[in-house]
Each structure stands twice: as structure tokens, then as C-alpha cells.
Amino acid sequence: MNYLEFEKPLAEIEGKAEELRALARANPSMDVAKEAEGLDRKAETMLKDLYKALNPWQKCQVARHQDRPHCKDYIEGLFTEFTPLAGDRNFADDHAIMGGLARFNDQAVVVMGQEKGHDTKTRIERNFGMARPEGYRKAIRLMEMADRFRLPVVTLVDTPGAYPGKGAEERGQAEAIARATEKSLMLGVPVISVVIGEGGSGGAVALATANRIAMLEHSIYSVISPEGCASILWKDSDKMREAAEALRLTAQDLQKLGVIDRIVKEPLGGAQRGRKETIEAVGKAIEAMLKELSGKKPEALIKDRREKFLDMGVKGLAA
Amino acid sequence: MNWITNYVRPKINSLFSRRETPDNLWTKCPECGTMLFHRELADNQNVCTSCDHHMAISPRERFTALFDGGIFTEVKVPEPIVDPLHFRDQKKYPDRLKAAQKASGEREAMLVAEGEIARTPIVAVAQDFSFMAGSMGMFVGNAMVAAAQAAVKHKRPLVVFTAAGGARMQEGILSLMQMPRTTVAVQMVREAGLPYVTVLTHPTTGGVTASYAMLGDIQMAEPNALICFAGPRVIEQTIREKLPEGFQRAEYLLDHGMLDRVTHRKELKDELVTILRMLTGQPPAIKGELTAPATK
Ligand SMILES: [Zn+2]
Numbered sequence: 001m002n003y004l005e006f007e008k009p010l011a012e013i014e015g016k017a018e019e020l021r022a023l024a025r026a027n028p029s030m031d032v033a034k035e036a037e038g039l040d041r042k043a044e045t046m047l048k049d050l051y052k053a054l055n056p057w058q059k060c061q062v063a064r065h066q067d068r069p070h071c072k073d074y075i076e077g078l079f080t081e082f083t084p085l086a087g088d089r090n091f092a093d094d095h096a097i098m099g100g101l102a103r104f105n106d107q108a109v110v111v112m113g114q115e116k117g118h119d120t121k122t123r124i125e126r127n128f129g130m131a132r133p134e135g136y137r138k139a140i141r142l143m144e145m146a147d148r149f150r151l152p153v154v155t156l157v158d159t160p161g162a163y164p165g166k167g168a169e170e171r172g173q174a175e176a177i178a179r180a181t182e183k184s185l186m187l188g189v190p191v192i193s194v195v196i197g198e199g200g201s202g203g204a205v206a207l208a209t210a211n212r213i214a215m216l217e218h219s220i221y222s223v224i225s226p227e228g229c230a231s232i233l234w235k236d237s238d239k240m241r242e243a244a245e246a247l248r249l250t251a252q253d254l255q256k257l258g259v260i261d262r263i264v265k266e267p268l269g270g271a272q273r274g275r276k277e278t279i280e281a282v283g284k285a286i287e288a289m290l291k292e293l294s295g296k297k298p299e300a301l302i303k304d305r306r307e308k309f310l311d312m313g314v315k316g317l318a319a
Numbered sequence: 320m321n322w323i324t325n326y327v328r329p330k331i332n333s334l335f336s337r338r339e340t341p342d343n344l345w346t347k348c349p350e351c352g353t354m355l356f357h358r359e360l361a362d363n364q365n366v367c368t369s370c371d372h373h374m375a376i377s378p379r380e381r382f383t384a385l386f387d388g389g390i391f392t393e394v395k396v397p398e399p400i401v402d403p404l405h406f407r408d409q410k411k412y413p414d415r416l417k418a419a420q421k422a423s424g425e426r427e428a429m430l431v432a433e434g435e436i437a438r439t440p441i442v443a444v445a446q447d448f449s450f451m452a453g454s455m456g457m458f459v460g461n462a463m464v465a466a467a468q469a470a471v472k473h474k475r476p477l478v479v480f481t482a483a484g485g486a487r488m489q490e491g492i493l494s495l496m497q498m499p500r501t502t503v504a505v506q507m508v509r510e511a512g513l514p515y516v517t518v519l520t521h522p523t524t525g526g527v528t529a530s531y532a533m534l535g536d537i538q539m540a541e542p543n544a545l546i547c548f549a550g551p552r553v554i555e556q557t558i559r560e561k562l563p564e565g566f567q568r569a570e571y572l573l574d575h576g577m578l579d580r581v582t583h584r585k586e587l588k589d590e591l592v593t594i595l596r597m598l599t600g601q602p603p604a605i606k607g608e609l610t611a612p613a614t615k
Contacts, residue, residue: 164549164557169567172577174528174548181502182534202498202529202548209499223486223495223526233408233488247491248404257403259492306503310464312496313457316403
């Protein structure tokens with residue numbers, strides 16, 4: 001288990017329990033079961049307390065936890081016959097965005113999302129989930145195909161943001177994002193999005209302009225990273241806690257603001273401590289959202305999506 | 320940010336009150352260092368008469384220079400909720416807003432107007448970088464939607480002059496949501512079969528570039544304007560190398576296929592008229608200075 005900074009006291013207790021058990025294994029005569037169980041109970045209470053009221057900055061850390069299920073895990077866990085499709089037909093295949101045809105409960109769909117990778121090698125290969133224009137243009141191509149063949153689009157959002165690189169800018173990062181958002185708004189098929197980790201700015205919006213948007217309980221979605229916001233507004237990047245607080249980037253705040261439609265509960269201690277349960281819960285949410293939209297005519301779906309976004313900014317937090 | 324450095328000649332300033340003699344104020348061109356009379360600069364739409372450097376121009380000044388006889392009608396923008404997140408950094412967001420309003424005399428970072436350019440009716444939008452870096456929040460979203468509705472209602476092309484540091488951070492996720500929201504506005508104009516032309520001015524960055532700025536039927540820019548998604552500093556920090564001269568400038572984007580034209584501010588009106596009249600099936604315009612349209 002990889003512990004987060006705020007989980008350190010928990011790491012100590014769980015470490016002690018583990019030590020005790022190791023000791024007992026080496027000396028079968030020793031009876032430590034009771035003591036170890038006591039520590040387990042203490043750890044569980046602490047975990048409950050910690051996760052009962054995570055502050056926004058802690059949520060950012062959980063949302064970015066390396067052991068959380070990523071896009072690929074959800075695709076493997078929830079979809080069958082996944083057939084990855086590659087390339088923007090123009091320049092390259094961007095591995096930061098994966099997508100393709102798949103079946104969800106036997107229904108053919110187009111699924112796509114940002115994949116961050118799970119170890120050094122795959123993280124580099126996936127560019128830490130930061131897409132270049134090619135990624136967004138591949139997404140546009142897949143969306144067009146979904147529209148033509150009347151397949152729902154499911155997106156899984158998890159990115160620190162679009163990649164701020166030289167080549168990415170030269171090849172029109174801004175235009176690619178703008179066109180992906182525009183295309184999303186034109187689709188005559190259901191589009192549903194789940195923010196599974198980090199919804200980082202414009203790079204996330206490009207894949208999250210959907211009829212229905214869900215967020216995992218401890219995921220975040222923000223116009224700028226708390227670190228970036230802190231360095232601009234506080235002139236001090238160490239003020240990320242304050243910035244995370246001010247930005248209202250938690251799933252709970254976004255629901256209050258009317259930006260998202262539902263929150264998917266995470267197991268105790270976050271998705272990283274119950275990957276299977278989390279994946280299943282996301283599956284149920286996708287199922288429910290698809291059901292809400294099934295049977296709707298293309299024009300109705302387009303209208304529904306447009307009105308959803310035209311209304312954004314009408315509602316604020318209660319005074 | 321201070322794009323213009325003001326120099327006051329102390330002796331003259333002490334002799335005359337400021338209001339009576341605005342031309343005793345000088346501005347030093349940040350590019351070539353030439354000292355320019357304010358009046359001379361204003362007559363030249365804030366373009367340096369010596370080196371053609373394009374300085375910032377307020378939406379009101381731009382519209383005055385753009386519309387026939389300087390006459391235009393403001394399109395009312397619905398008021399958004401003020402401070403929807405109760406945002407506070409080192410200052411309260413409402414205080415920052417009030418300070419920007421006081422300094423600019425404007426309500427917000429965007430102005431919408433209807434009028435005629437060479438007798439061609441248009442709806443125009445201009446963004447004000449001096450107002451909280453022109454940032455896109457709910458007001459800018461409302462302005463774009465109001466402009467699109469006005470364009471559709473009166474069957475007029477929509478011209479947008481962009482200038483922004485990006486999204487209004489103080490409105491958090493709601494500012495981010497203005498990206499798809501303004502995109503819906505552009506689609507309304509497009510579906511009505513009306514031209515949507517963007518003119519990207521210095522600087523146009525972030526979420527603004529990645530939404531309505533880059534969705535034009537035709538995309539123009541003023542010379543040397545910085546146009547990007549990620550700013551040069553962020554990129555240099557990420558890739559740890561120095562960026563080449565002119566990177567992300569208008570001419571660079573033109574070379575990389577992201578723009579149709581880079582046009583001098585003085586030529587903009589004529590080009591817009593030419594383009595818009597062709598796109599809307601109207602005969603060529605009468606060129607030259609036109610007075611205000613006759614009142615109906
Ligand atoms: Zn100059």
C-alpha cells in the first residue's frame with residue numbers, strides 16, 4: 001500500500017500490526033493475534049475518521065493516488081470485446097488517450113479516456129495522461145464514428161491537463177480541444193462521462209461535454225490545479241491547500257453547483273483500497289446513466305446537452 | 320499587467336490640468352522606445368507610429384474606430400451571479416472585481432455591440448485584457464451567448480476580438496464550463512448560416528483560445544499577438560528548454576496553419592468588410608471613411 005501524506009499515522013499502525021504478524025510467523029509459540037487485531041481495529045477507526053471528512057487538498061491527493069484504478073482498468077473490468085482504435089489520421093497516435101469499440105452489457109459503444117499509466121514505463125508511454133492535439137483529434141474521430149453508427153459514447157476522465165509542450169502548441173492544442181468540445185456538443189447519440197480521478201482543466205472538458213456527468217466521490221474537477229492557482233493568486237505554490245479550498249473542486253461542490261449529475265461512492269479509504277468495488281460502482285453508474293438516455297432521439301440528445309451547458313453559470317453556491 | 324507606461328512631463332503637467340490637455344501625456348512604446356503623444360497614439364488606434372507595435376486597445380476605443388462614424392449600440396449582457404463560489408485568495412473576489420471596474424469604468428471584461436462597418440451590419444464582441452486579464456467567467460459566457468442571440472435574431476455576422484489570460488480562476492469550475500457554453504453560442508451562429516469571424520489580439524491564451532477563439536469560420540490575428548493554450552513560461556518549465564524567438568506569436572501560428580491571416584489593426588476593418596460581404600452575398604462595399612449611418 002502506498003500511503004498518502006495525511007495517512008502517515010495510519011501507516012504506522014498498519015505497519016506495527018504487520019510487524020507483529022511477521023514476528024508470530026517466525027516464532028509460532030508467540031501469541032500476538034489479539035494485539036494485532038486490536039491494531040487492525042484501531043487502524044480501521046482511523047481510516048474511517050480520516051476519510052469521513054477529507055478536505056479538498058486531501059481529496060486532490062486521493063484523486064491522484066497512483067493505486068487508483070485508471071481508465072484501462074475500468075475498460076478491462078466493465079467492457080467486453082474492447083477493440084482499441086488508434087490514430088488521428090493526420091500525425092500520430094497519442095497514447096495518453098485510449099479508446100475504441102467495446103460492449104457494455106452487450107451493447108456496442110465507443111469508450112475512451114485519458115490513461116495515466118501505472119509504473120514508470122507506462123507513465124512515460126502514456127505521458128502521465130496528458131494528451132497532445134493528436135489525442136483530442138483521435139477522440140473527435142471516434143466520436144464521429146459513434147455518431148454515424150448510432151453508438152453511445154462513454155468517456156473516462158483522468159488527466160492533470162492537456163500537455164503543455166512545444167510540439168503540442170505547434171500542432172494546435174487549443175484548436176484540437178475546441179474542436180473536441182464542439183464535436184461532443186453535436187453528437188446525436190448519448191454521451192456520458194465519469195471523472196474517475198483528476199479532471200484537469202480544458203484537457204478534461206474536451207472529453208466531458210456530456211449529457212450526463214458523474215464523479216467518483218474523491219475525484220476532483222477544476223479550472224486549474226491548486227498548485228497553479230496558488231502560484232498565480234497567492235504568488236506561492238505552497239498555498240495549494242488554500243487554493244484547493246477556494247476553487248471548490250470536489251465532487252460534492254460540483255454537484256451543488258449543478259455541474260455534475262451524480263456522485264459514485266468509493267469504498268472506505270478511497271478507490272485505491274477497493275479497486276474492484278470502485279470499478280463495479282462506476283459500472284452501475286454508467287448503466288444507470290445510459291438507461292436514462294436510452295430511446296431519446298438524436299435531436300433531443302443534442303438539445304439536452306446544449307441546454308445543460310447553456311445553464312452552467314446560472315447557479316452559484318448558496319450565500 | 321502594465322502594457323503602457325505613462326510618462327508625464329512634470330512642467331507642463333503642473334501648468335495645465337490633466338483633463339483639459341490630455342495630449343500632454345506621453346506613452347513610451349515598449350517595443351522601440353519612441354515617445355508618443357497620447358492623442359497621436361489614439362488616432363492611430365494605439366499602434367506605434369514608429370514601429371507598428373500593436374498596443375492594447377479598449378473595447379470601446381476599438382468599436383469607435385471600427386463602426387461607421389464611431390456609432391454603435393451596446394447589446395445588453397445579462398448579469399451573472401456575483402462571486403458564485405465566495406472565492407477569496409489574498410483578496411476577496413468582489414473586491415478585485417470592484418477595483419477592475421473602477422480602473423476601467425466598465426462592468427466586465429467583454430463588450431458587445433451592434434452597428435455597421437462600411438454599411439455592413441454586424442454584431443461585434445471585444446474582450447478587455449486590462450480587466451482582470453480579460454478572463455472568461457460567467458459574464459464573458461453571458462456576453463458570448465447574448466452576442467450570438469443578437470446575431471441570429473438580426474441575421475448579422477458575428478465578429479469577436481479576443482484577448483484573455485484564460486479562465487477566471489475565481490469562478491472555479493463555472494469558468495471552465497464557459498468553454499462548452501461559449502461553444503454552444505458559436506454553434507447557434509453557425510447553424511443560422513451566419514459568418515463567425517475571430518480576430519485574436521495580444522494575448523489570447525488558455526481556455527479562451529481552446530474554445531470560441533479557435534472556432535472561427537475565418538481566424539485572423541493582429542501582428543505579433545501571443546496566441547496559445549499553455550503559456551510560454553509553463554512550457555519552458557515543463558520541457559526545460561528555451562523556446563525559439565517568435566514562438567506562439569501570430570506569424571508563427573499563421574506559418575503553422577492555425578490562422579487565415581495576420582492583419583494590421585488599420586487594415587482590419589477593410590478586410591472584415593470584404594470578407595463578410597462575400598460570405599453574406601452582398602456586393603462590394605464602398606471603401607473609405609464612412610460617416611454614421613443615417614437614422615431611420
Ligand atoms: Zn514602437
